[in-house]
Amino acid sequence: MNLVVHNLTRQFHAGEREVTALDAITLTIEGGEFVAIVGRSGSGKTTLLNAIGGLDTDYQGSVTLGGPDAPALHTLSERELAATRQRHLGYVFQQFNLLNHLSAAENVALPSFFGGGLSAANAHQRALNLLDSVGLKHLADARPPQLSGGQKQRVAIARALFAEPDILLCDEPTGSLDRDTGLQILEIFERLNREQGITVILVTHEQHVAARARRRVVLDQGKLVEDVAQTPLTPEVA
Amino acid sequence: MSSSTSSSSRSRLGALVTQSLRRNRAHFALSGLGVAVGIATLFFFTALGEGVRTQILERVFVIGQLEVVDPAAEGPSLGGLFGSVGGLDDRLVQRVAELEEVEAVFPKQKLTFPASARGGGSLLGRDLTIEFIADGIPQDLVDEPITDPLGFVDHANPASCSASSPCPAGFQCAGEVCEPAACTPGEDVSASCGAQAYCHAQRRTCAWPIPVIAHPNLIELFNGSLRTALKGSQGIGGQLPRLSETMLVGLEFDLVLGQSFLGRNERAARQTERARLVGFSERAMPMGATLPLSVVQRLNRRYSGDESADTYHSLLVEARSNDQVAPLTRRLTEELGLQLSARHQQAERIGLLISLITLLFNLIALIILGISALNITHTFSMMVLERRAEIGLMRALGAPRRTIHLLVLGEATVVALLSAATGLMLGWLAAYGLDLAFNSLVGDFPFKPDSLFGWQPWMAALGLATALLFCWLGALLPARRAGAISPAAALTAR
Numbered sequence: 001m002n003l004v005v006h007n008l009t010r011q012f013h014a015g016e017r018e019v020t021a022l023d024a025i026t027l028t029i030e031g032g033e034f035v036a037i038v039g040r041s042g043s044g045k046t047t048l049l050n051a052i053g054g055l056d057t058d059y060q061g062s063v064t065l066g067g068p069d070a071p072a073l074h075t076l077s078e079r080e081l082a083a084t085r086q087r088h089l090g091y092v093f094q095q096f097n098l099l100n101h102l103s104a105a106e107n108v109a110l111p112s113f114f115g116g117g118l119s120a121a122n123a124h125q126r127a128l129n130l131l132d133s134v135g136l137k138h139l140a141d142a143r144p145p146q147l148s149g150g151q152k153q154r155v156a157i158a159r160a161l162f163a164e165p166d167i168l169l170c171d172e173p174t175g176s177l178d179r180d181t182g183l184q185i186l187e188i189f190e191r192l193n194r195e196q197g198i199t200v201i202l203v204t205h206e207q208h209v210a211a212r213a214r215r216r217v218v219l220d221q222g223k224l225v226e227d228v229a230q231t232p233l234t235p236e237v238a
Numbered sequence: 239m240s241s242s243t244s245s246s247s248r249s250r251l252g253a254l255v256t257q258s259l260r261r262n263r264a265h266f267a268l269s270g271l272g273v274a275v276g277i278a279t280l281f282f283f284t285a286l287g288e289g290v291r292t293q294i295l296e297r298v299f300v301i302g303q304l305e306v307v308d309p310a311a312e313g314p315s316l317g318g319l320f321g322s323v324g325g326l327d328d329r330l331v332q333r334v335a336e337l338e339e340v341e342a343v344f345p346k347q348k349l350t351f352p353a354s355a356r357g358g359g360s361l362l363g364r365d366l367t368i369e370f371i372a373d374g375i376p377q378d379l380v381d382e383p384i385t386d387p388l389g390f391v392d393h394a395n396p397a398s399c400s401a402s403s404p405c406p407a408g409f410q411c412a413g414e415v416c417e418p419a420a421c422t423p424g425e426d427v428s429a430s431c432g433a434q435a436y437c438h439a440q441r442r443t444c445a446w447p448i449p450v451i452a453h454p455n456l457i458e459l460f461n462g463s464l465r466t467a468l469k470g471s472q473g474i475g476g477q478l479p480r481l482s483e484t485m486l487v488g489l490e491f492d493l494v495l496g497q498s499f500l501g502r503n504e505r506a507a508r509q510t511e512r513a514r515l516v517g518f519s520e521r522a523m524p525m526g527a528t529l530p531l532s533v534v535q536r537l538n539r540r541y542s543g544d545e546s547a548d549t550y551h552s553l554l555v556e557a558r559s560n561d562q563v564a565p566l567t568r569r570l571t572e573e574l575g576l577q578l579s580a581r582h583q584q585a586e587r588i589g590l591l592i593s594l595i596t597l598l599f600n601l602i603a604l605i606i607l608g609i610s611a612l613n614i615t616h617t618f619s620m621m622v623l624e625r626r627a628e629i630g631l632m633r634a635l636g637a638p639r640r641t642i643h644l645l646v647l648g649e650a651t652v653v654a655l656l657s658a659a660t661g662l663m664l665g666w667l668a669a670y671g672l673d674l675a676f677n678s679l680v681g682d683f684p685f686k687p688d689s690l691f692g693w694q695p696w697m698a699a700l701g702l703a704t705a706l707l708f709c710w711l712g713a714l715l716p717a718r719r720a721g722a723i724s725p726a727a728a729l730t731a732r
Contacts, residue, residue, distance in 0.1 A: 055725045055729070082641075114635060114638075114641050120250060120253070163636070
């Protein structure tokens with residue numbers, strides 16, 4: 001599934017001042033790419049990711065998922081946008097965003113609470129399979145406070161994969177993890193990209209993380225200043 | 239994967255609501271407490287109002303029909319549009335019966351001459367003589383089963399006869415009219431006169447006891463007031479037994495017609511007839527006795543003349559439905575110039591008073607519920623604020639605004655259901671306690687009810703509906719706020 005960002009401008013009001021977070025960004029990401037969006041704090045990385053993910057549609061320009069005839073996200077109704085998020089997009093956040101009162105398996109199966117028509121038993125089985133794929137099946141009943149940071153992030157990845165998304169949007173996914181654990185998480189993304197063809201768009205400010213992607217998009221003060229293909233580094237070199 | 243909201247997804251959403259409730263038990267319990275108290279108050283006072291209304295308006299006063307009287311009884315003319323008709327006679331009965339709102343009309347006539355009753359020795363040890371105040375009603379007005387074999391029937395009503403249509407037992411055909419057959423006092427007349435007849439000592443003809451019914455409240459009055467007041471006094475008053483309907487049905491006594499303590503009839507000679515209490519009915523005169531209408535008319539004709547026998551004292555008018563009572567009242571009073579009986583007017587006033595008091599207490603309950611709804615708004619708003627990131631995550635994972643609304647309203651629904659159940663239980667317990675105290679601390683008095691409360695299934699439904707209404711009202715704003723949370727803002731807030 002292709003992603004086309006066209007002339008995207010996002011402004012915020014800071015008191016009476018208007019701040020431009022994204023300035024006429026135009027970008028096309030083909031299905032199956034592994035893209036790192038890098039830049040310093042405040043460069044607009046997360047704002048761009050939110051726009052791409054349909055979490056924010058209050059911008060000028062357009063973001064389109066799918067073929068040339070696909071409607072821009074901001075033209076979709078709230079319900080259609082929610083459905084698009086559920087069908088096509090998976091999110092992984094820096095702070096994991098797991099619900100502490102649910103078990104790991106229940107967290108993974110959370111999308112099934114909002115649609116999809118899976119029965120509770122089927123949803124649970126699917127959650128167990130996904131936890132197995134990230135090496136955490138044995139912790140299916142554990143609650144998030146009982147898990148390490150790396151384990152939490154792997155649960156969050158499993159949750160992002162629950163609805164079999166076309167695109168995985170990762171916002172500083174290793175930002176709260178130590179270097180080794182972060183590398184393990186990156187390996188999961190690489191595997192998903194390589195083996196399942198899932199498009200991975202990863203926002204990071206860490207150079208060694210960005211070095212694992214096959215394409216690097218650099219933002220600076222809301223502007224796209226660099227968009228280059230690169231040879232991903234192996235974990236040893238990184 | 240389909241995004242359509244399937245029943246499976248709805249049930250899964252229900253599971254999410256349950257988990258959320260379990261996690262925030264204390265918050266929800268506090269929110270629900272106010273609602274439960276409000277529902278308990280509403281339930282308690284509604285049932286109390288209903289109970290008092292039932293006791294007073296259905297036992298002390300008889301409602302369910304209108305009783306109208308002729309205002310001319312207190313003034314010079316009938317008035318209204320009725321013109322030439324001079325009182326409550328058969329023409330007026332016919333005219334009222336033809337009104338579209340009317341189901342049935344039952345004329346009532348009082349005894350219009352002095353009479354007294356003597357008897358009761360078998361129960362009290364000595365015969366008592368009292369003034370006999372009575373009215374007559376049509377036999378088909380009595381709904382209650384009459385178990386006495388005599389029945390509430392005018393046996394002495396003359397019937398026509400011929401060679402092919404002989405008279406019943408105890409009568410002989412004289413011309414074309416059945417007249418009581420001759421008999422000899424003191425002899426067994428069951429074969430010649432019939433099982434329920436006796437031989438009248440003066441007339442020496444077959445005779446039948448006059449059937450009498452009484453209002454059940456009279457037993458209440460006797461047991462609750464008279465017997466209590468005379469307890470321990472000298473004479474038979476001190477040994478009065480506690481009476482019941484079973485003890486009294488079949489009791490026979492003498493009626494002295496044409497003479498009483500207060501006066502004597504000049505028109506016809508004094509005469510003694512036997513009477514028998516055949517049963518109790520809510521339709522009977524509240525403070526007196528009730529006979530079949532034809533008996534009263536026959537006696538009034540003999541002692542007071544034809545005009546007295548052909549004029550009724552009141553009409554009991556049954557409306558086709560409760561909705562018809564108000565228009566029927568208007569037509570009876572405004573078009574026909576009749577007026578509601580004083581008793582009915584009093585019942586109306588008391589009914590209004592009870593309604594106002596019930597309304598007042600229910601208003602208090604609604605105020606409590608209103609405050610509870612505000613409390614729910616506050617608590618749910620706080621919880622939405624606390625769960626901002628969680629709600630943002632749900633929206634990121636594909637939950638539309640409507641699902642978030644349903645989640646919050648679902649939580650409010652569970653709070654409402656639990657609060658309603660708790661409130662109904664509290665209300666019932668409070669009522670049970672009050673009944674217990676009332677029955678043990680308050681002595682016997684006339685019409686003392688077994689319970690002060692009138693429970694109806696619709697009250698539980700009302701409690702449930704009210705709890706749902708107020709909980710939903712309280713949760714509406716927080717639900718909208720929750721639905722409006724921007725996932726981007728909620729998830730990127732560090």
